[in-house]
Amino acid sequence: MEEIAAMAKVSQTGVSFVLNGKGAGRIAKAKQELILRLAREHNYRPNAAARGLRSRKRYTVGVIMPTPRSGFYAGLVSLLQTGLAARGYMALFSFWLVRDGIKSAYDAVLGHGVDGIIAWDYHACLANEKIPAVIFADKQPGFDAVLPDFEAAMAEAMDYLSGLGHRDFGYIGPAGGERQRFFRNELRRRGLTPVPGWEQDAAGSPAAGFAAMTRLLAGSRRPSAVVCHNDAVASGAIFAAVRRGLRVPEELSLTGFDNDPGSAYTLPPLTTFDAQPELLADALIDSLLRRLEEPGLPERTLRVCPKAVRRESCAAYFPSSQTLEDV
Amino acid sequence: MEEIAAMAKVSQTGVSFVLNGKGAGRIAKAKQELILRLAREHNYRPNAAARGLRSRKRYTVGVIMPTPRSGFYAGLVSLLQTGLAARGYMALFSFWLVRDGIKSAYDAVLGHGVDGIIAWDYHACLANEKIPAVIFADKQPGFDAVLPDFEAAMAEAMDYLSGLGHRDFGYIGPAGGERQRFFRNELRRRGLTPVPGWEQDAAGSPAAGFAAMTRLLAGSRRPSAVVCHNDAVASGAIFAAVRRGLRVPEELSLTGFDNDPGSAYTLPPLTTFDAQPELLADALIDSLLRRLEEPGLPERTLRVCPKAVRRESCAAYFPSSQTLEDV
DNA sequence: CGTTATGGGTAATACGTATTACGTTTTTCA
DNA sequence: TGAAAAACGTAATACGTATTACCCATAACG
Numbered sequence: 001m002e003e004i005a006a007m008a009k010v011s012q013t014g015v016s017f018v019l020n021g022k023g024a025g026r027i028a029k030a031k032q033e034l035i036l037r038l039a040r041e042h043n044y045r046p047n048a049a050a051r052g053l054r055s056r057k058r059y060t061v062g063v064i065m066p067t068p069r070s071g072f073y074a075g076l077v078s079l080l081q082t083g084l085a086a087r088g089y090m091a092l093f094s095f096w097l098v099r100d101g102i103k104s105a106y107d108a109v110l111g112h113g114v115d116g117i118i119a120w121d122y123h124a125c126l127a128n129e130k131i132p133a134v135i136f137a138d139k140q141p142g143f144d145a146v147l148p149d150f151e152a153a154m155a156e157a158m159d160y161l162s163g164l165g166h167r168d169f170g171y172i173g174p175a176g177g178e179r180q181r182f183f184r185n186e187l188r189r190r191g192l193t194p195v196p197g198w199e200q201d202a203a204g205s206p207a208a209g210f211a212a213m214t215r216l217l218a219g220s221r222r223p224s225a226v227v228c229h230n231d232a233v234a235s236g237a238i239f240a241a242v243r244r245g246l247r248v249p250e251e252l253s254l255t256g257f258d259n260d261p262g263s264a265y266t267l268p269p270l271t272t273f274d275a276q277p278e279l280l281a282d283a284l285i286d287s288l289l290r291r292l293e294e295p296g297l298p299e300r301t302l303r304v305c306p307k308a309v310r311r312e313s314c315a316a317y318f319p320s321s322q323t324l325e326d327v
Numbered sequence: 328m329e330e331i332a333a334m335a336k337v338s339q340t341g342v343s344f345v346l347n348g349k350g351a352g353r354i355a356k357a358k359q360e361l362i363l364r365l366a367r368e369h370n371y372r373p374n375a376a377a378r379g380l381r382s383r384k385r386y387t388v389g390v391i392m393p394t395p396r397s398g399f400y401a402g403l404v405s406l407l408q409t410g411l412a413a414r415g416y417m418a419l420f421s422f423w424l425v426r427d428g429i430k431s432a433y434d435a436v437l438g439h440g441v442d443g444i445i446a447w448d449y450h451a452c453l454a455n456e457k458i459p460a461v462i463f464a465d466k467q468p469g470f471d472a473v474l475p476d477f478e479a480a481m482a483e484a485m486d487y488l489s490g491l492g493h494r495d496f497g498y499i500g501p502a503g504g505e506r507q508r509f510f511r512n513e514l515r516r517r518g519l520t521p522v523p524g525w526e527q528d529a530a531g532s533p534a535a536g537f538a539a540m541t542r543l544l545a546g547s548r549r550p551s552a553v554v555c556h557n558d559a560v561a562s563g564a565i566f567a568a569v570r571r572g573l574r575v576p577e578e579l580s581l582t583g584f585d586n587d588p589g590s591a592y593t594l595p596p597l598t599t600f601d602a603q604p605e606l607l608a609d610a611l612i613d614s615l616l617r618r619l620e621e622p623g624l625p626e627r628t629l630r631v632c633p634k635a636v637r638r639e640s641c642a643a644y645f646p647s648s649q650t651l652e653d654v
Numbered sequence: 655c656g657t658t659a660t661g662g663g664t665a666a667t668a669c670g671t672a673t674t675a676c677g678t679t680t681t682t683c684a
Numbered sequence: 685t686g687a688a689a690a691a692c693g694t695a696a697t698a699c700g701t702a703t704t705a706c707c708c709a710t711a712a713c714g
Binding site for chain 2: 045046047048049050053058059067068069070073078082085090091093094095104108109110112206207209210232235236238239242261262264265266267269
């Protein structure tokens, strides 16, 4: 910057003003253009560290989320990065694998200095550090939030399956998770009770889904429809069912969540709920930047309702599926 | 830092020395411990901008890569981030969607100030900016590189299929890409010539694979084995073939690349080549950090050979698959 | 004509850290 | 005992930018 100042025969101050668009009424028009041209030709790039030090804006936001494994999560990562970049911000991702790694994920991001944070689920760190944050898929008083409305989606899934005649429902997904709770609510609303063995624990991978469905099918009776936590789990579950000799969807209906890019090409193609990652990413970015620009704003919670994508993994209730012996 | 200095009754200088482990012989043992304790209790975090400004080390590396869409790429992203974090660095990802977006991807990263760059393919920017870099899947004189050995993997794939009796080979993947070149080399080595229509263009998504296989099968003759650019493409291709009424692998054998987390649960499970993302990520990180620490080192190229994963998508050559009429 | 605005410009400073160059006192050791 | 080394410590400065507080000259205005 000093060099450009010397070449244009002005002070460093002048160059700073011009490059930040505050030259009006301070530096002559002609000189402004000269400076801009020189900066471009020598492709000058302001030193982000110095700028950040002086103005306490880093143009950087931390994104703290679970380790991405599926195409769906990959898409979210890229949407966040590109969306943030489009608004002049850099995304600093920090992934946690297990829940107790969260603290260090926060440390990595905070140690590097960020203007704000996008976080998956709430974590106590957020309260201690007083840093602008928006929380994804969780609501905490005092923080903005973006919530995929899984409750509504679960209701829609169960309504759909009920409409097809199903009454024997299974669930595969993380035990104790939010979606499992919604699943049970829907059972209750229909006057049904959870059947032990028809709910199987599975982290969000195809392998876990495979294992869970295998366990589920080991029982003497089985449900006619299984709701899966996400598409990754569902793909493993379908595989397990088919390998067990079941016809999907004729003998077993399945649904997923997310609308993973691959879920249209499983056999059969998966009926699922598009989480609308573009909307989610937009909502997260907008919520955070809005708060960065205007800190005093009242809390805001945005809800994005997953959109049903009906494909071929659900069929009308098929009586003989009641017991394995019937098949 | 000044505050800690005041509390410990030393100068800021002293605190700086102690916190950077250079207190020996300068600050009394007891005071060192006091300072460390105070820093911990008030959970002091050095200002990264100031530190970066002063010492011209940002502990930051830029990762410039194509937009991740599959689980495989998601894994790579997370491996790079966590691997870098484990060595004290922060990853700044910048994704490009189409090739001409590469420039701005570089700009985003360079504008934020990074110590080094991990880049997918070589790009002219790298030569202009004189910044330490390691290139993935491409070799450029003057730069370190990490190369997945797709040439060897392709040879192994074709040897395997040849061993099963196949001689009519198709290929689905980006036209003009490196892997297509290797595919043709392997054809030539066997005295075969490419059949127009048996090579179909497809970017790396299941949807593209589906479309490509659909086009391929529209011809009057079809290959008995199709090599796919990656698992995402292969999953779409399998789907297209099965929907067309072909039995996989009995009537059509397929292979993929990458060993995507989902590829073990397609129907049938995909025979593929594990790119060994852990090794790749390690190699990239190690290559770059080594150069950051010791700039004068000679160029280094690391090769990682994908490992065959034989599952069920390939079968012995089946004569009647020669023409669609036979089926 | 005196006053005020406007155009054009700079010097000085602060941001928070790491490092260099200096001190002073105490210990070691020949 | 005297000199050198070690222990303990600080003041000053530089990193590159943004901003404040100034300055002077000329134009506009009552």
